[in-house]
Amino acid sequence: MKNKLKLISYAFLLCTSTISYAQEVVVDKVAAIVNTGVVLESEVNDLINTVKAQSAKSNQDLPSDNALRVQVMDKLINDTLVMQIGERMGVQVSDAQLDTTLTNMAQENNLTLEQFRASVEKDGVEYEKFRESIRTELITGEVKRNSVRRRIYISPQEVTNLLSAMKEQTNNNVEYHLGHILIEFPPEPKQADMNEAKDRAEKVIQLLKNGSDFAKIAIASSGGDRALEGGDWGWKSINEMPTLFSEIIEGKDKGAIIGPIRTGLGFSIVKVKDIRGRQVVEVEEVRARHILIKPSIILSEAKAEAILQEFMDKILAGEADFEELAKEHSEGPTSVKGGDLGWADPSIYDPAFKDALARLSVDEMHKPFRSSFGWHLTQLTGRRTLDATQQMNENKAYQMLYQRKFGMESTRWIKELRDEAYIEVFESSK
Structure with missing residues (x-):
């Protein structure tokens, strides 16, 4: 098998063009054999030139030419392996799909398709070769997603754990605009006094749920220090609230009425007037x-x-x-x-x-x-x-876990492909 594949490479090496007196001129060379396919030297040079042009535009330093060539060869070998799988799977990208992708790329750069083509050619890249490279990227991307997706499993517990971690990271950025009404106890209250205060607090909650004005009731009934301001506590983060309140208020929605909460002073009623710093969908x-x-x-x-x-x-x-x-x-x-x-x-x-x-x-x-x-x-x-905030957060956590695992599984998958493939890389003549 190996000798047979070498014969293929030799045939490409002898690919010539006849000029006067049958003088032979090398048109292209084989840079690598990948199973029954090949990577041509022209492909390697084209990709190296593209990378150099892009790096020059972004003022990005590049490694040595030898190191760059190794990276380019690896990518082209990997693409060839994946494209071979794509052929077996029947994955194709039509010209219409390709044109739509290129049009979207142009629009993302605020260019027409004609202007985008001119920009590509200005960088010294043949547009038709660039166009086909995008087709390759679309096919390899589809094959990779289909092949790697089935290797990934995400448990509900993983999503829950990540949601908890995300919640801890964002809690400090969430602030609640609170209103507070205190139905206070008299000095040295007896059980009857506490029962009466609770009854009053529950009546206030019912009034608020029926649409009564919070500030008006606070001014009339609250024993809190902000009663004259309509019970307005202003904006507070969870960490700025008393622990008793923070545990109850955290995660509540705008407009929520919470209580009665018993404290040493009486029964508190809290309204979440607004929330900021938390994405709500x-x-x-x-x-x-x-x-x-x-x-x-x-x-x-x-x-x-x-x-x-x-x-x-x-x-x-x-x-x-x-x-x-x-x-x-x-x-x-x-x-x-x-x-x-x-x-x-x-x-x-x-x-x-x-x-x-x-x-x-x-x-x-x-x-x-x-x-x-x-x-x-x-x-x-x-x-x-x-x-739909909770669902949105769960989807976000799932996608984050998926992307983490996709990167690792994709690398493993490519390594397995390379381990199972016949690959021979030829020395560059430069």
């Missing part, structure tokens, strides 16, 4: 129901629309019930539920359906419209905003 969910009618050879588009318009007129006139009509006539899988789609992120829906819901107020119906599934009569039955 909110997502909107909608709840809707619909009646779906699918056009067919028998049922025309116009007839499907007309049927739904008739349903809408009857519902608005009080002559029919949406739920009953959906159960009887809807062709969607939700017909048994009266067309109810439940709570969902609107982005999961067909674009036409999502756009229709965006224009509706709660309990409003949309006139019949067409989506990729058919004709719909839709009613928005609810809209709510959810705090």
Whole structure:
């Protein structure tokens, strides 16, 4: 096998161009054999020149030419191995996908595609070679992700542990704007006094939850030192609060009313008026129901629309019930539920359906419209905003763990490929 592969390299070494009197001129050389493929000297030189050009633009120092060549050879050998796997897997990048990637690269540099091409060529790089190198990067990236992903396992405990560490690191940056009301004990209180204070505190909490003005109640009822300022405690980090309060307040959302908290002075009621330094992510969910009618050879588009318009007129006139009509006539899988789609992120829906819901107020119906599934009569039955911060943090922690492990597993995977491959590197003639 080894001798056979050497014959391949010798064939490339003898690759010539005939000029007058059959004089031979070497066109290219083989720099390395990688299984049944080769790395050409021209590829090595092109990549070295590209790295040098990029380093010159960023004023980055480079190692010696020999050290640089070793690094370039390693990358080209690794790319060849991965591309060989890509061929077996059938991974391809079409010209259209490649053009989209190059256009995005140009836009990231605030350039048109033509300007981007001129910039590449100005650096002394042939654009077509650059274009093909991007195709290689896309293919090798896809192959690597597919091959390494299955080697990575992240346990729920790992995510929990990282979330705890992240929380400790960010706690000092989070501040809470607090309001405080103290329903104080009389001097030398008896049990009856403490019970009465607790009853008053619970009544205050109920008033606040029913929408009463916090500052007004604080001025009227609080025995705290900030009563005249409406109980405003100002901005405090967790570390600046009394331990008893910090343990209860930490992690609470804006608008939360906490208490009654018993202290030596009485019962405290705390409101989280605002939070800063903590990233909060909110997502909107909608709840809707619909009646779906699918056009067919028998049922025309116009007839499907007309049927739904008739349903809408009857519902608005009080002559029919949406739920009953959906159960009887809807062709969607939700017909048994009266067309109810439940709570969902609107982005999961067909674009036409999502756009229709965006224009509706709660309990409003949309006139019949067409989506990729058919004709719909839709009613928005609810809209709510959810705090997705916890989910966002869990996803962030998972991605951080994934990237850590991906780097290590990717290195191991490449090493295994190289250990199993036939690789022969030839000395440079320079």
